[in-house]
Amino acid sequence: MFRFLVTRISSSLFALLIITVIVFLLSHLSGSPVDALLPDDATQEQIDSFVREWGLDQPLWQQYLTFLVNAVQGNFGTSLKWPGEDAMGFVLDRMPATLKLGGLAILISVVIALPLGIAAAVYRGSAVDHGAQMFALLGQSMPNFWLGIILIWVFSVWLGWLPTSGMGTFAHAILPAVAIAWFQVSALARLTRSAMLEVLDAEYIKLARVKGVSEGMVVWKHALRNAAVVPLTYFGILAASILTGSVVIETVYSWPGMGWVALEAIRGRDFPVVQAVIIAYAVVYMLSNLFVDLLYVVVDPRIRRG
Amino acid sequence: MRDIQGEPLLKVTDLTVEISTKAGSFFPVNGHNFSVHAGETLGIVGESGSGKSMTAMSLVRLLPKHAAHIRSGSITLNGRELLGLSESEMRKVRGSEIAMILQDPQTSLNPAFTVGEQISEALRLHNPGPRRTLRERAIDALRKVKVAAPEHRIDAYPCELSGGMRQRAVGAIAISCQPKIIIADEPTTSLDVTVQAQYLRLLRELQEETGMAILFITHDFGIVANLCQRVVVMYYGRIVESGPVDRIFANPAHPYTEALIAAVPKLRGQKGRLRTIEGQPPAPTDVVEGCPFAPRCEYAESRCFKELPPTVNADSDGEHTASCWRVVGR
Numbered sequence: 063m064f065r066f067l068v069t070r071i072s073s074s075l076f077a078l079l080i081i082t083v084i085v086f087l088l089s090h091l092s093g094s095p096v097d098a099l100l101p102d103d104a105t106q107e108q109i110d111s112f113v114r115e116w117g118l119d120q121p122l123w124q125q126y127l128t129f130l131v132n133a134v135q136g137n138f139g140t141s142l143k144w145p146g147e148d149a150m151g152f153v154l155d156r157m158p159a160t161l162k163l164g165g166l167a168i169l170i171s172v173v174i175a176l177p178l179g180i181a182a183a184v185y186r187g188s189a190v191d192h193g194a195q196m197f198a199l200l201g202q203s204m205p206n207f208w209l210g211i212i213l214i215w216v217f218s219v220w221l222g223w224l225p226t227s228g229m230g231t232f233a234h235a236i237l238p239a240v241a242i243a244w245f246q247v248s249a250l251a252r253l254t255r256s257a258m259l260e261v262l263d264a265e266y267i268k269l270a271r272v273k274g275v276s277e278g279m280v281v282w283k284h285a286l287r288n289a290a291v292v293p294l295t296y297f298g299i300l301a302a303s304i305l306t307g308s309v310v311i312e313t314v315y316s317w318p319g320m321g322w323v324a325l326e327a328i329r330g331r332d333f334p335v336v337q338a339v340i341i342a343y344a345v346v347y348m349l350s351n352l353f354v355d356l357l358y359v360v361v362d363p364r365i366r367r368g
Numbered sequence: 369m370r371d372i373q374g375e376p377l378l379k380v381t382d383l384t385v386e387i388s389t390k391a392g393s394f395f396p397v398n399g400h401n402f403s404v405h406a407g408e409t410l411g412i413v414g415e416s417g418s419g420k421s422m423t424a425m426s427l428v429r430l431l432p433k434h435a436a437h438i439r440s441g442s443i444t445l446n447g448r449e450l451l452g453l454s455e456s457e458m459r460k461v462r463g464s465e466i467a468m469i470l471q472d473p474q475t476s477l478n479p480a481f482t483v484g485e486q487i488s489e490a491l492r493l494h495n496p497g498p499r500r501t502l503r504e505r506a507i508d509a510l511r512k513v514k515v516a517a518p519e520h521r522i523d524a525y526p527c528e529l530s531g532g533m534r535q536r537a538v539g540a541i542a543i544s545c546q547p548k549i550i551i552a553d554e555p556t557t558s559l560d561v562t563v564q565a566q567y568l569r570l571l572r573e574l575q576e577e578t579g580m581a582i583l584f585i586t587h588d589f590g591i592v593a594n595l596c597q598r599v600v601v602m603y604y605g606r607i608v609e610s611g612p613v614d615r616i617f618a619n620p621a622h623p624y625t626e627a628l629i630a631a632v633p634k635l636r637g638q639k640g641r642l643r644t645i646e647g648q649p650p651a652p653t654d655v656v657e658g659c660p661f662a663p664r665c666e667y668a669e670s671r672c673f674k675e676l677p678p679t680v681n682a683d684s685d686g687e688h689t690a691s692c693w694r695v696v697g698r
Contacts, residue, residue: 101439194428238613261370263474265470265471265472265475265476266476266477266478266479267471268430269468269477269478269538269541270474270478270489271430271462272428272430272462272463272467272468272470273462273463273467273489273490273493273541274459274460274461274462274463274464274490274493274494275459275489275493276456276459279446284478284480286483287478287481288478288479288480289494333697361480362480363479363480363482363525363527364479364483364527
């Protein structure tokens with residue numbers, strides 16, 4: 063188990079290193095920072111001093127090493143769009159807002175999807191099953207920016223129950239969280255259903271019933287414990303994509319999170335902040351996958367003992 | 369010889385299981401009558417699809433939901449009618465009075481729980497006690513099925529055990545609550561021949577120790593000869609012959625039984641090709657008139673294709689019965 067963890071953590075770190083290379087190269091491929099950062103009428107002297115100041119006259123590998131050493135210390139330079147702000151610090155300030163919204167969306171996804179998927183499998187072919195399939199189909203067919211707008215129209219404009227946008231009270235978070243979660247509920251519920259269906263036909267389920275185990279325990283203990291690996295694998299992707307993929311929904315709902323910062327920074331060609339956002343997203347992505355790997359260990363004894 | 373007189377432990381009367389499909393109903397278990405006495409081993413023999421496993425699952429009332437149901441008949445255990453019990457009363461019977469060993473040890477243990485957890489779950493349900501003694505009782509059960517170092521094996525996961533060891537663990541679950549009868553559904557089919565022999569010996573020893581009855585389902589007449597006192601032969605959902613094993617071996621009344629016995633390979637004696645039964649049994653959905661075995665029967669007459677033969681005594685004392693026109697005419 064120790065070896066399993068060491069392998070996973072070191073492969074995460076390696077992936078992170080690759081990402082820094084990509085981020086670094088991308089910011090150089092997309093044109094010289096000189097054009098982006100200096101006004102069009104800059105003199106040759108100004109350009110030369112800028113190049114020297116930023117180390118742009120050094121070989122590429124040396125520039126990368128400087129970037130990496132600074133990045134490890136959390137130093138991505140200062141923001142261009144928001145003068146005086148430390149790039150990473152600015153991003154990290156917005157992280158709690160994103161985590162709050164993403165966390166609520168993850169919670170909604172899991173709390174609805176798991177029971178829905180399990181019920182659909184246990185009552186296969188029944189009204190519950192058909193209803194769940196319908197619900198899932200809806201969620202997977204609606205693009206989330208569109209769903210976000212429809213939700214605003216129904217619940218804010220028409221019914222007037224919830225605020226249209228912004229962050230503040232808990233009520234502000236409900237609509238964006240639902241808009242993010244619905245698609246994920248659909249995917250997670252369908253995966254849970256198919257995993258449960260497979261497991262419920264297994265011989266050990268029959269043996270549990272033969273022992274006199276009640277139907278509830280058969281489903282929630284014997285079957286779910288084995289079926290859990292499949293939705294759990296998806297949960298890693300789900301958590302990561304909810305936490306990092308909220309750019310669209312944060313924009314629709316003017317939610318001041320990392321996604322919003324990313325979009326604004328790209329618009330303003332604010333390279334230090336863009337780099338900081340990408341790295342922050344990458345770390346969040348890796349941590350949530352690492353968390354899932356830890357959950358595997360809890361759920362599956364074959365990994366624990368292996 | 370054990371006493372098999374008196375009231376049977378398990379008595380099955382006119383048991384019929386129905387599977388309803390859009391194409392119509394069919395009966396994988398059709399009018400079964402048999403009984404098992406305490407301390408006795410009854411074999412149920414038949415080809416795949418003959419309804420053996422359906423019979424087993426209907427005894428514990430765990431037929432596949434929506435697909436199959438018990439249409440009529442009676443199953444009594446120690447005189448108590450099982451078909452009238454509520455689901456929660458039936459759950460108390462399962463595992464404690466009637467236990468079961470399933471066919472495939474590779475898949476019949478839950479991979480997510482240790483062997484000990486799976487044994488003590490049955491114990492806790494039927495015969496609760498403090499956690500500590502549950503563990504000790506689970507170790508005892510493993511010891512009874514001759515698992516070496518049971519104190520260590522109890523914490524093993526199924527994936528850490530060999531096939532034979534897993535089937536012993538399944539056996540430990542079955543005997544843990546001291547059931548009156550164990551239904552073993554082809555428990556040795558997927559084991560190596562040497563492991564198979566050990567397992568059968570173990571079952572016999574456990575039976576002598578505890579006096580439990582065994583209902584042994586198999587397609588192998590050789591095992592029946594080895595293990596069982598009486599046997600029921602099934603074909604196409606019907607019991608075609610039943611009686612004491614020695615008498616049936618010496619003098620099979622039904623042509624199907626005769627052919628099955630002839631198909632058991634012998635170490636000494638006859639050489640040459642192994643005998644087989646020509647043709648295929650009818651599919652469960654086929655509508656069969658007359659005797660279902662008639663198309664494959666070397667003695668079939670025109671009457672066999674038209675009328676189903678009744679079940680009649682093949683012997684003077686009524687212990688040995690068969691369902692064949694040749695016996696009726698005797």
